[in-house]
Amino acid sequence: xxxxxxxxxxxxxxxxxxxxxxxxxxxxxxxxxxxxxxxxxxxxxxxxxxxxxxxxxxxxxxxxxxxxxxxxxxxxxxxxxxxxxxxxxxxxxxxxxxxxxxxxxxxxxxxxxxxxxxxxxxxxxxxxxxxxxxxxxxxxxxxxxxxxxxxxxxxxxxxxxxxxxxxxxxxxxxxxxxxxxxxxxxxxxxxxxxxxxxxxxxxxxxxxxxxxxxxxxxxxxxxxxxxxxxxxxxxxxxxxxxxxxxxxxxxxxxxxxxxxxxxxxxxxxxxxxxxxxxxxxxxxxxxxxxxxxxxxxxxxxxxxxxxxxxxxxxxxxxxxxxxxxxxxxxxxxxxxxxxxxxxxxxxxxxxxxxxxxxxxxxxxxxxxxxxxxxxxxxxxxxxxxxxxxxxxxxxxxxxxxxxxxxxxxxxxxxxxxxxxxxxxxxxxxxxxxxxxxxxxxxxxxxxxxxxxxxxxxxxxxxxxxxxxxxxxxx
Numbered sequence: 122x123x124x125x126x127x128x129x130x131x132x133x134x135x136x137x138x139x140x141x142x143x144x145x146x147x148x149x150x151x152x153x154x155x156x157x158x159x160x161x162x163x164x165x166x167x168x169x170x171x172x173x174x175x176x177x178x179x180x181x182x183x184x185x186x187x188x189x190x191x192x193x194x195x196x197x198x199x200x201x202x203x204x205x206x207x208x209x210x211x212x213x214x215x216x217x218x219x220x221x222x223x224x225x226x227x228x229x230x231x232x233x234x235x236x237x238x239x240x241x242x243x244x245x246x247x248x249x250x251x252x253x254x255x256x257x258x259x260x261x262x263x264x265x266x267x268x269x270x271x272x273x274x275x276x277x278x279x280x281x282x283x284x285x286x287x288x289x290x291x292x293x294x295x296x297x298x299x300x301x302x303x304x305x306x307x308x309x310x311x312x313x314x315x316x317x318x319x320x321x322x323x324x325x326x327x328x329x330x331x332x333x334x335x336x337x338x339x340x341x342x343x344x345x346x347x348x349x350x351x352x353x354x355x356x357x358x359x360x361x362x363x364x365x366x367x368x369x370x371x372x373x374x375x376x377x378x379x380x381x382x383x384x385x386x387x388x389x390x391x392x393x394x395x396x397x398x399x400x401x402x403x404x405x406x407x408x409x410x411x412x413x414x415x416x417x418x419x420x421x422x423x424x425x426x427x428x429x430x431x432x433x434x435x436x437x438x439x440x441x442x443x444x445x446x447x448x449x450x451x452x453x454x455x456x457x458x459x460x461x462x463x464x465x466x467x468x469x470x471x472x473x474x475x476x477x478x479x480x481x482x483x484x485x486x487x488x489x490x491x492x493x494x495x496x497x498x499x500x501x502x503x504x505x506x507x508x509x510x511x512x513x514x515x516x517x518x519x520x521x522x523x524x525x526x527x528x529x530x531x532x533x534x535x536x537x538x539x540x541x542x543x544x545x546x547x548x549x550x551x552x553x554x555x556x557x558x559x560x561x562x563x564x565x566x567x568x569x570x571x572x573x574x575x576x577x578x579x580x581x582x583x584x585x586x587x588x589x590x591x592x593x594x595x
Contacts, residue, residue, distance in 0.1 A: 157281060260528075411491070472504070
């Protein structure tokens with residue numbers, strides 16, 4: 122049915138059309154969400170699985186700890202750079218083409234790291250591995266927005282976020298177990314990453330459909346022209362000029378433009394970057410607390426990361442508890458997304474995060490029972506994951522078609538902080554001590570607690586200033 126004044130040849134979704142990803146069955150959407158979660162897990166696991174091997178790599182290549190820690194930091198810097206390419210590509214060519222080839226390259230560069238003979242090749246392959254591994258991190262949340270309505274998307278993102286955050290928390294434990302096996306060693310941390318990435322990529326190759334609406338409508342227009350012989354059918358996606366100049370000036374630059382000119386993207390990115398950076402700080406701090414100070418073996422010293430993971434999983438219940446309230450707000454807004462409805466759990470997460478940091482810092486002493494800092498890690502994991510999930514939901518609610526670029530702008534900033542924090546962790550915590558160093562970070566986290574409340578009060582005003590997501594006041 123054509124609306125008054127509408128172009129009858131402009132291709133759009135018909136009511137209840139099954140080709141529309143929003144109309145796919147719930148079971149099929151869940152299967153797609155599972156695939157997207159697993160590919161995100163594969164990429165995020167690659168960031169930390171090598172962290173227990175830093176000393177072994179340093180010994181093999183003849184470099185100090187200051188250089189070997191770059192194995193983690195350069196991968197995360199790749200996470201910052203990559204989305205600037207993959208997110209606009211997904212909005213130009215679709216989600217599949219922006220994820221599957223990149224995951225193949227991640228697998229190949231992981232093998233390259235595993236077979237490296239010197240530190241230069243290790244660091245180079247890790248950097249490029251991060252660039253290609255960033256594709257699912259920046260695009261999966263946008264793909265979830267393609268298939269799920271706002272009312273239930275929060276639930277889907279909740280379980281996806283467990284996969285994204287679970288990788289960095291489980292990676293050190295897996296890496297430690299591989300490292301202590303005399304028949305395996307540090308190279309197998311990357312071989313396992315490659316095997317996992319190849320396995321999931323094969324699954325995607327056969328079972329992951331295209332989910333991006335404009336690309337699907339473009340194909341529909343092409344099909345209608347072919348079937349009817351009427352060349353008048355069209356879709357705006359076909360009019361996007363694809364040339365090196367437009368790709369650079371309009372597509373690749375979009376995330377940076379959004380980060381620097383969109384108030385909501387800037388605010389969310391600054392808040393998310395701090396908590397995300399601290400997650401990667403634990404990769405260096407936990408070995409100091411549990412291996413150096415308490416004398417635990419590498420594998421046992423990695424078990425406290427399970428505390429972080431338990432917290433990550435516990436965050437699921439906090440976020441799900443907000444779904445009923447968000448659904449009510451959505452109904453009151455006549456089905457329009459309400460980003461500010463994501464803020465109450467974010468506020469809870471901010472409090473949990475600050476408590477966890479102070480608690481961990483002042484119970485990390487070896488004379489205090491180990492269960493106390495591990496329980497503090499649960500609070501850190503829960504607080505981080507709640508904040509992370511709601512920031513993603515907020516951006517997808519706000520920017521919708523440009524969600525991938527908005528998320529990649531967020532990923533760009535937070536990844537640079539996440540790359541920097543492991544570099545400063547060792548000198549900071551060795552010179553200041555665990556308690557004072559963690560208290561500084563806890564103080565910053567405490568100062569950030571009002572941020573969600575600011576979003577709740579001024580979020581609508583900030584969104585009204587957006588060039589990419591104008592607010593419909595009707």
